Amino acid sequence: MVHLVVGPPATKVAFFDREKILERIWKRIEVGSLLLVAPRRFGKTSIMLQMRDFPKDDTIVFYMDTEWISEPIDFITEIVSQLADEEGNGFLEKVKGLSKRGLKYLQGAIEETEISGFKLKLREALKENWKEMGRELLQLIETIDKRFVFIVDELPLMVNRMLKKKGEEEVEEFLYWFRTVRISSGLKNIRFVIGGSIGMEHILGKIGAIASINDLERIQIEAFDNKTAYLFIKELLESEDITPEEEALKKILEIIEVNIPYFIQVLIATLSNEVLYLKTKKITPELVEEVYQNRVLGVESRTYFEHYYQRINEYYDHKEAKATKLILKDLSRAEKLSRTELFDIYVRATNDPEGEEGFNHLMADLENDFYVKSEAENGEYEFITKVLRDWWRRYYGFVD
Ligand SMILES: Nc1ncnc2c1ncn2[C@@H]1O[C@H](COP(=O)(O)OP(=O)(O)O)[C@@H](O)[C@H]1O
Ligand SMILES: [Mg+2]
CATH class of the missing domain: 1.10.8 (Helicase, Ruva Protein; domain 3)
Incomplete structure (x- = not known):
């Protein structure tokens, strides 16, 4: 029987329903890699862990939470060490036969019996040329007679971190490297399931790298009917x-x-x-x-929804964040506002009377990121759910 789980992923008996979407995921993954999209808290991670805990046929599923990763070498190290840590696939034996470059370090890594030591040395080795070495290592998987699914959870957060630490150029290089890895014709027995809140397009759009995920089939995770x-x-x-x-x-x-x-x-x-x-x-x-x-809606539950507010500062730039807070504040009090009214608020926040384009982008982001919804006929906006609106009004409806 299910039981209450408030916050951590719901797994095993706590995991409710989702058979249909899981069936669809397993079916589509035959064809190619997937992008699971849904706003935060819809249950993506729970679905991913369900795939890991109850894999189909004899597929081996690795789950990776990539939120903490801030450079490409750590990403590759994670993938490779998952493989090295899984018994009986002979991956490490194959690594021995590899590589002109970085051989010295890789050899050292293989001799490590502790996985933490292995990771450290592998990381060192990758520093020299992560692109080529990473590709070579992943291509080795092709010679293993098993099927692998790598789940990459929270890619947008990883990209965000990489942006801060490494800058746009390296992030773009990484994203296109990763795309090439996914579609390179050699890798028939590996699939990736990439997850993230819808904010993905927002982040990739900013650095003009939307095309780096255009090989992925989008699968939308919906709320329960x-x-x-x-x-x-x-x-x-x-x-x-x-x-x-x-x-x-x-x-x-x-x-x-x-x-x-x-x-x-x-x-x-x-x-x-x-x-x-x-x-x-x-x-x-x-x-x-x-x-x-x-x-x-009381103070003791405030933190349950606080991340909706917090992430505005994390993901939106200063100008957008300022406008967003004003817009949501007024919207939580007014229930519905027209585009014209919202545009006025935007202009007030940004001092940019020409900002129509920026405004359009922001409203689309707010819709995608699950704050507001709009009615096409009359161009009015309102909060996406009553709970969020009530909560917002209570905590941010009256503060400046
Ligand atoms: N299938 C499910 N069955 C029961 N509860 C769920 C399920 N999916 C999500 N939840 C609830 O939602 C919360 C967040 O789930 P999670 O999988 O972490 O979402 P996401 O990764 O989309 O942010 C969980 O703590 C749980 O309360
Ligand atoms: Mg999650």
Whole structure:
């Protein structure tokens, strides 16, 4: 049975549903590498770990969280050491037969029995010429009679870090190197599944490197549909020994609005916590509303959604961040605003009356990054979900 998980990836029994999308991923991966996209907290990492824990046929799946990586040599070192660490594939034996250059270091690396020592020496070796050596090492995989899937989680965060540490030129070199590795015709038994919040296009767009991921098939991870969400909520409550009234379940769905698994977990965890202090284990619509207003939006839950605010400073440049905060602030109070009204706010924030193009880009980013949605007919914008809008108004609706 599922149980509450609020924050870390949901794995094993805590992992709910997602059969269809997993089936699709395994099917499409036959053809080529994939890009899994969804805003943060939709459940990408959970799906990736499910692939690793329950691989199809005898595929070997390596999961790599690349968020901390800030240079290409670390990326290659991670891939290679995953291979070296997996027993019985004979990879290291093959490395011995390799390389004119960097041989000395690579030899040293192979002799290391500790994986940490191996990594250090490999890193040293790669410093000399990561592009060529990296390619050679990865091509060795082709001679192993197994199928490998490398999951690269949070590529946008890695790119962001690389940008800060290494600069645009090296990031671009890396991204196109990685693309060549993926599509080079030799590598038939390796696939990559790359994950990231939709912000990917935002970051790659900035450095003009969108084409570096155009070989990847995009697979969008959606929120749960209503039926799935209903069952999920019911099972979560049952796992906490709570029997909800049918009307209360409806109320929960109504508040959640967009069935993001994380938002559901937060609400149910909070409800369950509240019920601990009450005599009854029955949940009514009134109780749901009360818990939502006073607890989910209350100070003790503030951090649950704080990353939506924090990442503005991380990903948007200074001017955009300033405009974004003003726009979201006004939007959280007004519920809906027209494009013209929003443009006025933008101009106020940026002092750029000619900034139509910048404004258009920003609004598209805010939509892609899951802050706002727009209605095509009347050009009005509003927050993407009620929970986020209510939360925003409470914490950032009245501050300057
Ligand atoms: N399949 C799932 N079953 C149950 N809970 C999930 C599932 N997917 C996501 N969640 C919830 O969402 C949170 C974030 O999931 P995660 O996989 O880390 O999302 P992402 O990688 O997209 O940010 C988890 O802590 C959990 O509360
Ligand atoms: Mg994740």
